[in-house]
Amino acid sequence: MTGEISYFRKRFFGGFNRHDVIDYIEKLAKERNRLRTTDGVEVAEAAPGSSTADLAAEIVMLRTELLSAKRVEIEDREYKNAVVNAAIKAFTELETTLSNLNTDVINVSVQARGELKNTRETVAALPDMLEQAAQRFRELLRVLDNVDDGAGETNATTNG
Secondary structure (H helix, E strand, O other): OHHHHOOOOEOOOOOEOHHHHHHHHHHHHHHHHHEEEEOOEEEEOOOOOOHHHHHHHHHHHHHHHHHHHHHHHHHHHHHHHHHHHHHHHHHHHHHHHHHHHHHHHHHHHHHHHHHHHHHHHHHHHHHHHHHHHHHHHHHHHHHHHHHHHHHHHHHHHHHO
């Protein structure tokens, strides 16, 4: 702007030439109207091929890339959240399964201990049971021997 001010012609009395100042203000107004503000960034509406038009096109392209990057970031965040939620769900299911298996193992362990105790008691009682069975068997053998001896005497008396 300082270069533009030098275009003002000075008057001998009272400062700058009125027509130069009016022309400069009109030029600034046209330039302002040519530029518009979008999302806080000035975008030029200049003729194609000019540096302002190139900048405007680059700004539009960068905004498009930014929106695309934001969409990708949002999709990535949603995907990560979905993966984390699935992992939490799987972990919870595994935790429940592990708890159930732990309960089953404890129940089977208690049952096995009870069965083992009964088996030990039965095995410990086996010698006594076998001894009682052996005594009973000997008694039965004596009874049978007596029966055979008595039947032989009865036959001898009858025959004699």
